[in-house]
Amino acid sequence: MSRDGEFLEYVAAHRGRMLRTARLLAGGDHHWAEDLVQTALTKLYVHWGKVRQTEGVSSYADRILINAFIDERRRFWRSRETSTAEFDDPQPPRGPDHADRLTVLDALARLPRRQRAVVVLRYFQDLDVAAVARVMDCSEGTVKSQTARALTKLRDLIDDPLDTLERAR
Amino acid sequence: MTNLKNLLDEAAGSEPQLTDADLTADLTRGRRSLRRRRIAGIATAATGTVAAVGVALSLAPSVGSTDTAAAGDGQQTVTKTCGQLRTDYGLKVTESSVAHEMAEIKLELPGFVAKPAVRPRDGQTVGTITVTNSVWDMVTFTDKPTFTTKGTVQVPPPGEHGWSDEAWRQVARNCLDRSNAVASVKLVASGKQLPGAKLWCDLKPAGWTPVVRPPANGQYRLDFLPPGGGAPLVVSADAKRVNSFTIPSAAKLNSGTQHRFTASCHPVR
Incomplete structure (x- = not known):
């Protein structure tokens, strides 16, 4: 299977879990949670060639997610919030x-x-x-x-x- | 803690429905990031290479400079004047007062182990060394038949591996080839006995081949050919050179005849 194919397969299987983890980390901020997941998956793709040859991809992905969450406070700017013309707030997760x-x-x-x-x-x-x-x-x-x-x-x-x-x- | 786990599980909400658009977007972002990373890597490498080349060029000697040469033991150094060479190599002017009727002429190089001067063997007559003027521009051996004269102008070996070719060139170029400077360096000799000419001479770079040329106007010329060919280091009949000395040729000795071979070093240009 190609690199992209393996990556997509992993994302399809684990994105939901990562997003739920990110929701908790973000304290219920769904946008922030989505940002964290996207950041983590992007970094995961960059290193996928190395990561896919080892076991523990999920652990690696978790680590990226946690680091993205913790490291964001170190930035002196916060770029994740942007103004939009329309209010596009997704429905909160059902529970x-x-x-x-x-x-x-x-x-x-x-x-x-x-x-x-x-x-x-x-x-x-x-x-x-x-x-x-x-x-x-x-x-x-x-x-x-x-x-x-x-x-x-x-x-x-x-x-x-x-x-x-x-x-x- | 089961309670906390349940609370967290509920707070995390349900897994969202994953669409193809989500997957495609994740893949696109990853590819874009990877492409940027590669471009940044190439740019960084290129910048580093340019910087390294710039630093190297700034530190390298200027191309075509004839002033840059190695001055000892094969190490690259900047051009040195004769005075610097004398300081670096500890060259000393041999006193002319000791030159008369001496069996050996010594060039002292402090800091190096000196070879003993070659002395004439028993039963042989030491040639008379005549210094024709106070600056040692000529040394003459006066020989008689059956005499084997070893006129030795000696320089101790300069270190374990000898001097580099370039060091010799620098000495020759800067100290020997100018009549006003040659007095500061009294060369050389000690090791090479040429067939047909009892010449002991180290006035040559290590590995060079001494060649005695036929006499011209009563003088012999001594060349040193560099290893692998190239312009010879010429030791010619130039009375103005300080390291001139007479080479008695045993094969050509005639009783009562003074054979005079004047040699001097010319730099290879």
């Missing part, structure tokens, strides 16, 4: 409980980015500590400490969702 989703997303958005990434990788993608450390290029101890801090903050935020949301608005 069983819209209020809970907003609460969780809002709580995630209040976490520092690395803590947010740790939570998403560990509890959404079900990666163990070592795998998260590899993806985030940090030590396992850092993953554990970031996880502990993130969970503590999430408990505080999610246990009192109404109050939190009120203050957020």
